[in-house]
Amino acid sequence: MSVLQFPEQPNTSGAYYGTCPKCRKSDGFLNIGRDLWSHCDQHQTKWFIGKNLFSDSEQETWSDWQRNGEKLENYTEIEPYYGKEAGNV
Ligand SMILES: [Zn+2]
Secondary structure: OOOOOOOOOOOOHHHOOOEOOOOOOOOOEEEEOOEEEEEEOOOOEEEEEEEOOOHHHHHOOHHHHHHHHHHHHOOEEOOOEOOOOOOOO
């Protein structure tokens, strides 16, 4: 698996990077090349986080990125939720 963990756990949890607006959760992060996405598997939503955020991505391979890309290909890109109650619904 190439789901990355936070190097340090921010006290705002997923709210900082946004969460699924439907369930207010996140199923982690996926790198596709230098692009970092977060996603919700239950609702098949995804939202863009940014580029070059985690140096761990240097250890990933093209096959990882291709697999991540195929996973998110069918997900719907949405505007994430940034509220405080993330993950507690
Ligand atoms: Zn969701």
